Amino acid sequence: MGTRNYRRKTSHSENGPGDGGRTGSWRVERPVIDRNLCIPCKRGKEACFICWLFCPDIVISRTIPPTINLEYCKGCGICAEECPTKAITMVDEAKFAEEDKE
Ligand code: SF4
Ligand code: SF4
Numbered sequence: 001m002g003t004r005n006y007r008r009k010t011s012h013s014e015n016g017p018g019d020g021g022r023t024g025s026w027r028v029e030r031p032v033i034d035r036n037l038c039i040p041c042k043r044g045k046e047a048c049f050i051c052w053l054f055c056p057d058i059v060i061s062r063t064i065p066p067t068i069n070l071e072y073c074k075g076c077g078i079c080a081e082e083c084p085t086k087a088i089t090m091v092d093e094a095k096f097a098e099e100d101k102e
Contacts, residue, residue: 017059017072027075029090031068037087040064051079051088 035041039048041064052060059069060079068079080088 015058017057017069020057020072020074022071023057023074024069024071027070027073028093029075029077030070030093030096031073031075031077031079031088032091033066033068034087034089035065037085038065039085039087040066048084050082050084054078054082 033051040046044064046062046064049060049062049066051066052062055073056076056078057072057074059072061067061069075090075093077090080086080090
């Protein structure tokens with residue numbers, strides 16, 4: 001049998017958005033991406049995506065621009081901490097309360 005095709009013969013699970021429930025309800029601060037500072041936005045091609053790599057809830061897309069699924073973003077701030085250009089700012093959720101009602 002060998003080990004060459006072991007991936008097809010074993011099962012494994014990977015975590016994904018929503019595995020921890022609706023973690024977005026925990027959030028007190030919301031990450032906001034400044035596209036003027038975001039590397040893939042500025043270059044118009046796939047690059048960086050360190051925020052995508054570090055987000056523990058896998059809620060940042062690897063797209064141009066990167067987007068954040070706020071239903072599951074818990075507001076931990078790791079993406080903002082790791083972003084090399086400081087393109088992500090954590091903003092108080094209260095500032096969005098009125099916007100979200102509309
Ligand atoms: S880590 Fe910062 S610069 Fe890199 S893709 Fe994410 S938001 Fe853009
Ligand atoms: S704050 Fe950033 S790292 Fe934390 S869950 Fe939200 S998108 Fe992911």
